[in-house]
Amino acid sequence: MNVPLIVFFVLAAMCIIGAVSLILQRHPIHSALSLIVVMIALAGLYLLMGAEFVAAVQIIVYGGAIMVLFVFVIMLLNAGLEERTNVSKLAGIAGVPLAVALTGFLAAAVARSQDTVQAATQTGATAPTKALANLLFQDFVYPFELTSFLILVAILGAIVLAAPRGER
């Protein structure tokens, strides 16, 4: 039982607990907090896998921006407890079993697909951020620019959507 494995299981447990509590919590803020836990744990996992930059970005963007936005909106709309209506019979009956089945399928598929990718020799080395940057700004430069454009559009859309009626 080596240290990384222990760390992995701890973080994995955090993830799963967080996700479950995201489902079980009735108040959106609590759900949001659970999700933040999941994300931080994931960042830990990335670190464990030596993806430092991704881990940092995960926390900065997801934890520090996106989830803050969620919390902000929840506070802004003063969302109360979620009322457990059951209008949708389909979701009530078939939803959870189907989702479980999907999970099983996915787990099987993904795990099996790991055999098809011949696992390269594991150098425990951490991914140099420079290499990542080179990849991002050379091979993936067009997608990169596209995403920047996407972000711009999204900002405009958000402004248009959320601006009070008078200012639109």
Place this chain on the structure above:
Amino acid sequence: MVPTHYYLILSAILFGLGVIAFVFKRNIITIFMSIELMLNAVNLAFVAFSQALNKLDGQVFVLFVIVVAAAEAAVGLGIIIMIVRNRQTLNVESVNLLKL
């Protein structure tokens, strides 16, 4: 060293939980969060593969996914605000005008 398929199975489980939340929750914001959860699960798989293959592409994809998620959050929350403004509710089941 942690075997790669541990990560993969974890990501699958997280994704499944995200799906369950997606189906199970009624609060629009929470449903939205569950989508984010699914995205995260996918990211985990990406990073796991990138580690398994010693290729950084996976991590680049993760970055893109994060960017897209940010954009999605911006627009989606704007939409949610609109919905609440117009219908004074966050419960998806009471936002069901889209039917015959």
Place this chain on the structure above:
Amino acid sequence: MDFLTQQAAQHADILISLAKILILLFVVLTVNAYLTWFERKVVAHIQSRWGPHRVGPHGLLQPLADGLKFLFKEDPTPAGADKFVYYLAPLLALALALTSIAVIPFGPNPLHFKGHDIYLGITDLNIGVLALFAITALGVYGVALAGWSSNSKYPLLGGLRSSAQMVSYELALTMSVVGVLLMAGSFSLREIIDGQSSAHGLFGLGGIFRWNIFAGPFPQILGFLCFFVAAVAETNRVPFDLPEAESELVAGFHTEYASFKFAMFFIAEYTSMITVSCLCSILFFGGWLSPFPASWTFATYLPSVILLPFGLWVIWDGLRYETIFGKLILPVVGVVITALGAAFLLFPAVNEFIQGPFWLLSKIFFFLFVYVWMRGTLPRFRYDQLMAFGWKLLLPVSLANVVFTAAAILRWGN
């Protein structure tokens, strides 16, 4: 017993870092406490008052008294508050604030102890800066959740404001650092500092002119200004303390907090002040580098040159102090300080070792003073002004800084 030693032998590094953590925690908390005293004093003098001077000589025991007060006050929880979050928020704030100190290196050279190289600073991540930003990014939650969970409208407004404010200024904060990162080509704080020791200084001069704020190819003055302003906003300090604007929101997000939970917020705020000061001095002001060129050897005696007179003055001041307690305690302190100065003077090795920490600490001290100074002088922004400033001025300027730096590096090399 020997089992313990055996274990200790095996996991020496773990033990060492544990020890480091404890020490740093103690130091930081103490500094926090005396930072409050310092702040009150400075502000008081700015406002031509005396400030605290009843508890202990020059009110030096005031922090202690405050701590006791915090501990023994009643701690009411507002009705209908969300208990979990209500308790979580201050913990989160404090924990994150303290964590962020962990990545900061305080000195260049390791301390040799039983064959272990003990660096000053708990850890040295090679994504140090990013880690810091990650932690500060999470810092929002403390405030926002506190505001929300106290189930009261002023805190809620405070929380909303702070979350909005922090998210907005975080952008500028990050962007303003990118220039430095470009010049250093690394995220590691240690490497950033070392880079500044060998950078191409302004007018080809050495010393202070090699610090990022002056150094070529593109002096980061703009970057520094943006960074400092944004950092002040991140730490919700004057003039950006909208979340706790007492004139509008009673006490903002921690209106409903009392006693130790409030203390946690308090400590968190001051800790993050320290962190920011560290960052400023490390990123832009050469960290532990001396402002003088290496050729000026006499500069190495500066610590003792400062400490000795100061210690002597303290002794003299203590001898002529009114209260008995003062007459007893102050000279002792003075002696200690003098002894330190003398030690530096007598043992070159020690002197050589403390050069780095000395400079770094003095810079940090300077920035803390600036914090207090600003609080003493500047009025608070209006909310819309805050937002407009952040988005319409700070962000564009920092972006421009990034662009120019990149261009300059492309043009004149690194």
Place this chain on the structure above:
Amino acid sequence: MPILNYLWIIPALPLLGSAINGLFGSKWPNKIVNSVAIGSTGLSFLAALEAVREFTHLAPENIPWVQQYFTWIIAGDFRAGFDLQIDHLTVVMLLVVTGVGWLIHIYSMGYMAHEGGYYRFFSYLNLFMFFMLILVLAANYVLLFVGWEGVGLSSYLLIGFYFLRKSAADAGKKAFIVNRIGDFGFMLGMFLLFKSFGTLDFVPLFAKAAPLPADAMGHLGMFTVACLLLFMGACGKSAQLPLYVWLPDAMEGPTPVSALIHAATMVTAGVYVVARSHILFTHAPTAMFVVAIVGCATAFFAATIGLVQTDIKRVLAYSTVSQLGYMFLACGVGAFSAGIFHLMTHAFFKALLFLAAGSVIHAMGGEQDMTRMGGLSKKIRWTYLTMLTATLAIAGFPPLAGFFSKDSILLSAYQNEHGGRILYAFGLLTALLTSFYMFRLIFLTFHGKPRYDEKKVHVHESPKSMLVPLMILAVLSLVGGWVAAPAFWGGSDYFANFLQPVFWQGGAMNAEAAEAAAHALEIPLAIVAVVSALLGLIVAWWLYLRQPGKPEQLAKSMRGLYNLLLHKYYVDEIYAALIVKPLLWISTDVLWQTVDVRAIDGTVNGVAEGALGMGDNVRHAQSGNTRSYAVWVVIGALVIIAIVFWPYFRATTVGAVR
């Protein structure tokens, strides 16, 4: 500038005139319309003359002279260009078309003076000229077909010129539809030709065709089929059996139209096509024989009908049909030059006849029934004289044009090896009948007592603009045949010689070799023909001037035959019964009511209703509840994963933790 390089000018001028008149003419006074129409046609006539002059100076190796202006259709190795060609045959047609056409334009100026839609008439007329010239000048079958259809169109427009009159409109439709049947054959013929020769340009096509062996008699080779198909088109256009029915009705149009289109030019297009593709026909003796028989039959058949008609224009119409039959007879027996010769002369005298008839009608104030005329010779002398000339010409009295052309046709028919005698006999009989009904027409119209109300109708001679063309045409039909005259006193037939370069193959049997043999027969056959013509004249005189009562008695005595002839052998009725009615029944009851309404619409509506029903059932899935949709999404994802990763699941169990 040599106009040969600018052949397109010749057809372009009438088109221009037509466009101008059609677009702006409605506002203009008749004078301007005249000047435009007649000017354009006159100019194109002059251009044609100039072209012919230059043509005569062309070196023989440059003939036929082909000009490619632009490529119209190009698909794969098929090319149809706007190519014009001119050779001897074209020259003849060109002169006839432009010349006669121009005269008729001038004539119509007077004739149509009081009609409405003056500009429309001339616009159509010019349009017709344009298409006719295209037809004549075309250097490939496709462009020829364009002209072919174009003249059909303008003929339709002009027949239906008085479109307010239902009979006129119907006649127009009839002409158009009957022609379609022919065109169907024509197009099939073109396709077949392209399939077998890979081109539709005359020169290369004929060059390829010439060396090939001819089909055996009575054997349906490619040539035979193609020729028969082409001939089918020719039948439609030139009103041969069994497609002649539209021509008599076409007389609903204004008389100049009848003169120009339905006598002189358009109806001869069929003959022209046959002559143009004579090389193909000479390779298909069967087709030739069929052509001959059809021509002969038509000639006789139409002549018999012509005997009893009382409408002056109808008589002429049937005589046209029968004369066209003559031409086809000529082509059928291989005497293409004779056919073209008769085409030319016929253009002269038949145009003259129609115009004169028009003048008569004009004089009678629109009366067309010969039984209400009589004794007009004094009143309208010029018309009478010219018409008499034409009648003599068509009846075949020497030395008028008709004599020579008809004579050479009969001669070559007589010489034909396949049943030449019979063909000759029928031809002769037809000649007799022709002279009979023509003189019947003359006597009924111009001699005897007036049978019309003198007070109501005051007969008056036509204006100069009508008489001048009459006279010119009279002169032409007088002297038009003399180019062939020398054949009689051992000289050579200039006309035949002129066309020699074109028909050197097809016309083999009346080339010099046959010429000698012909001389022996020439004189006796001519005498026989003249005698038969005289006979017809005498009988007509006897019946309609000596004993005017006789015809009725005859009609009574053999009423069956009389009615049969009077009702044109009930052909129209038979067609109506055999073709039109079934067709109507099929198209209304079967195609429309059953196929379209039941089958097609039924299918379409059925599909629509099915979709509607399905949607009505499926729409309940559209609950509008996002969570249900989410479940659907999940199901979809499950299915996709199951499909994509099926092999994995088969491979081993889930998890694969090792």
